[in-house]
Each structure stands twice: as structure tokens, then as C-alpha cells.
Amino acid sequence: MKKEDTILLDHGSGGRASHELITRVFLPEFKNDLLDSLEDSTVFEIGEHRLAFSTDTYTVDPIFFPGGDIGCLAVHGTVNDLAMRGAVPLYLSVGFILEEGFPMADLTRIIQSMKEAAETAGVQIITGDTKVVNRGNVDKIFINTSGVGIIRNNAHIAGKNAKVGDSVLVSGTVGDHGVTILSMREGLSFDAPIQSDSAPLNGLVAEMMAASNQIHAMRDPTRGGLATTLNEIALQSNVGIELVEDQIPLREGVEGACELLGLDPLYIANEGKLIAFVAPEDAEKVLKCIKAHAYGSDAAIIGRVVAENPGRVFMKTGVGGTRILDMLAGEQLPRIC
Numbered sequence: 419m420k421k422e423d424t425i426l427l428d429h430g431s432g433g434r435a436s437h438e439l440i441t442r443v444f445l446p447e448f449k450n451d452l453l454d455s456l457e458d459s460t461v462f463e464i465g466e467h468r469l470a471f472s473t474d475t476y477t478v479d480p481i482f483f484p485g486g487d488i489g490c491l492a493v494h495g496t497v498n499d500l501a502m503r504g505a506v507p508l509y510l511s512v513g514f515i516l517e518e519g520f521p522m523a524d525l526t527r528i529i530q531s532m533k534e535a536a537e538t539a540g541v542q543i544i545t546g547d548t549k550v551v552n553r554g555n556v557d558k559i560f561i562n563t564s565g566v567g568i569i570r571n572n573a574h575i576a577g578k579n580a581k582v583g584d585s586v587l588v589s590g591t592v593g594d595h596g597v598t599i600l601s602m603r604e605g606l607s608f609d610a611p612i613q614s615d616s617a618p619l620n621g622l623v624a625e626m627m628a629a630s631n632q633i634h635a636m637r638d639p640t641r642g643g644l645a646t647t648l649n650e651i652a653l654q655s656n657v658g659i660e661l662v663e664d665q666i667p668l669r670e671g672v673e674g675a676c677e678l679l680g681l682d683p684l685y686i687a688n689e690g691k692l693i694a695f696v697a698p699e700d701a702e703k704v705l706k707c708i709k710a711h712a713y714g715s716d717a718a719i720i721g722r723v724v725a726e727n728p729g730r731v732f733m734k735t736g737v738g739g740t741r742i743l744d745m746l747a748g749e750q751l752p753r754i755c
Contacts, residue, residue: 432641433746437650456654457577458499458637461569470505472496473564479753481528481558483602485595485614488561489528491689491755493535493543494618495640496565501620502636502692504575504627505567507539512546513562518553528559539618541565573627579634580655584723585701587694589622589708590615590716591669592644593676596686596754601675610671617690622711629707632697639693640755642746645684647693648731649745661721661733661743685746687754695723 428435445454452460459472474495481488493510500507512532516525536543594615601612619638626633635655639647644666652659668683676683690713696704701719708714721733731743 427752428747430641430752431746431750433646435747436641437745455576455578457503459503459505459565461503461505461576468569470500470503470567470569471565472499473562474499475560475562476755477557477560477753478599478755479557480599480602481524483598483614484612485598486616486689487528487531488559489531490535491614491616492561492563493532493539493541494616494689495755496563497539497541497618497620498638498690498692500565500567501623502575502638503567503569504571504573504623504633504636505569506624507541507565507567507620509542509544510536510563510565512543514546514548515556515560516548516550517556517558518550520558525559535618539620571627573631573633575633575636577635577637577651577654580651580657580659580695580723581634581697582657582723582725583698584634584695585698585719586648586659586661586721586723587696587701587705587708588644588667588718588720589619589692589694589714590690591667591672592639592688592691593672593683593686594669595689596643596751597672597675597681597683599687599754600679600681600751606675608671608675610669610674612669612671612675615688615690617713619690619692619713622708622713623692625707625711626694626704630696630700630704632700633694633704634697635695637693639688639691641687643683643685643687644693645682645731645743646746649743651693651695652731653729655723656728658724658727658729659721659731660724661731663733663735663741665718665720667716667718681750684743685750687751689755698722
């Protein structure tokens with residue numbers, strides 16, 4: 419069987435291989451107007467109400483890590499996908515696939531973590547399902563969460579809505595989650611402490627939207643990291659995105675770990691950060707709002723949207739050059755979320 423005839427880890431990367439799998443295999447069969455937008459959550463109307471719906475599955479290894487675990491990660495991930503469309507997350511479903519022999523104490527710990535994460539985010543887990551498979555047929559535990567939220571204002575926030583002139587904001591340091599997971603797998607320790615940034619961003623988004631009605635696009639840069647997510651938005655909006663390297667916030671420990679391991683932090687997953695495209699006249703106001711929030715103290719304006727090079731992302735480097743940031747081709751770090 420040829421390589422192109424089988425599923426690879428690269429197909430789960432959130433990068434180019436994932437995009438090709440979706441557009442070549444799934445979209446032709448499931449094609450419809452709501453799905454074709456390829457957002458992390460879709461927005462639809464029922465009567466007078468605009469709703470957002472999202473689903474995701476979590477397979478992170480290890481399942482417990484500094485700053486969180488697979489349980490809170492599953493809640494935060496779906497809450498954040500809804501919030502990125504301007505929705506107020508309301509309800510979640512949870513599905514578990516458990517391996518025979520999985521410790522009951524670990525399951526209890528994960529359930530408690532999910533409960534606390536849901537309470538913090540202000541959502542309720544209202545339905546779910548559990549399946550158990552034979553030992554060796556799954557690695558410990560996989561979790562699926564789906565969520566629904568309501569859009570209570572006239573917001574139309576989507577990846578296709580970035581506009582030339584928009585400022586590009588990021589809510590904090592990048593690469594924290596991915597480097598935390600990798601360091602746990604490899605048994606690495608660093609002088610500067612590193613932990614996952616897993617967090618619910620719906621409260622932060624609500625404050626941002628109260629401060630400005632000129633937020634055009636938002637996305638949480640999970641798999642594929644900042645660079646891949648920006649490439650997706652550049653393609654959806656048919657614009658160029660220009661970043662300034664020295665303005666991208668990066669924790670010292672993350673930067674050091676990436677240099678040691680030969681990784682690019684711009685392509686490493688985040689689980690508690692967002693990117694926002696804001697009209698230039700409101701950018702400083704929104705930045706101030708983000709920096710005042712507990713999850714946004716390291717926020718920064720990192721670039722702008724330009725008309726040149728539509729569909730591409732490029733960065734002015736610290737040495738005065740220009741670097742093209744392409745979409746992540748395959749899997750830099752598998753099972754990161």
C-alpha cells in the first residue's frame with residue numbers, strides 16, 4: 419500500500435496535511451454551507467437566535483502535565499473554539515473512550531478537573547457517553563467534547579473577515595503548552611519553569627468585545643501554533659500578514675528549550691492564547707483590555723494585515739531580513755492535545 423493511501427500522524431497535525439485530508443476526503447462527501455467555512459466552530463441560526471457549535475477530541479500524552487491534564491484541556495479547548503466566534507459558551511457534551519485496566523483513581527482525578535474547569539468557564543456538562551475497549555486498543559483515555567454557545571450581539575467574527583490595515587494581537591507568550599508536553603515526554607527540566615497555558619478564554623473574549631465592536635477575526639492557535647493558524651486566516655481572508663519578530667512574546671524557558679531541541683516556537687501548540695484581528699483605531703484599546711485580564715498580561719501587537727502577498731504570512735526578523743512563515747506541513751509534535 420502506498421504512503422498516500424494510508425493515514426499518517428501528519429494528518430492530525432492541524433497543518434497542511436490535515437487541510438489536504440479534510441478537503442480531499444471529508445468535504446466532498448459532507449459538503450454544505452456551514453461546514454465549508456472550515457472554522458473551529460460553525461455559526462447558524464435557529465429562529466431569532468445565532469448559535470455556535472464545536473467539537474474536538476483530545477488524545478494528549480502524557481495525560482497529566484504541569485498546568486493541567488487531559489480533562490481540563492478538553493473543556494478549555496471547546497469553550498475556546500466557541501468563544502473565538504464571539505459566542506457565549508453554554509453547554510458541553512463529553513464522550514470517553516477508556517482502556518481496560520485504566521486506574522479508577524486517574525479517571526476520578528480527570529473528572530474532578532473537568533468539573534472545576536467547567537465551573538470556572540461558566541458552562542455545564544449536560545450529556546455524555548462512555549466506551550471501554552480492550553487493553554492495548556487505546557492509550558489510557560481519549561476524550562471528545564462538543565459544545566454549543568449563543569451569540570448575543572451583532573458580532574460576525576470569522577477567519578474570513580480579517581481586513582487590510584487590521585492590527586494582529588496575541589494574548590500572551592507562545593509555545594508554552596507544546597514545550598511543556600514535550601519536556602514531560604523526554605524527562606527534560608529547565609532553569610526557567612515551564613507549564614501549560616491551558617485556560618478558558620471566554621471571559622477574556624467577552625471583555626474584549628465589550629471594549630470594541632471592531633474585532634474582525636479571532637482564533638486560538640492550538641495544533642500548528644501561531645504560524646499555521648495565521649496562514650489559515652491569511653488564506654481564508656485572502657490577505658497578507660506581516661509580523662515583527664521582536665514583538666512576539668516568548669517565555670525564556672520556551673525559547674531555550676526550542677533552541678536546544680531544534681524546534682520553532684511559532685509552530686508549537688498553545689491552549690490558552692488567542693490571536694485577534696482588530697481595526698487599527700481600536701487596537702491599543704483592545705490590547706489594554708487584554709493586558710488587564712489574568713490570562714493576558716503578556717499580550718502584544720505582533721503585526722498587521724497587508725494587501726501584498728495575499729494568502730501568505732511573512733515576518734520581519736530581528737536582524738532586518740524577511741522570513742516567510744509557511745503552514746506547518748506535518749506533525750512537529752504528535753498527540754499534543
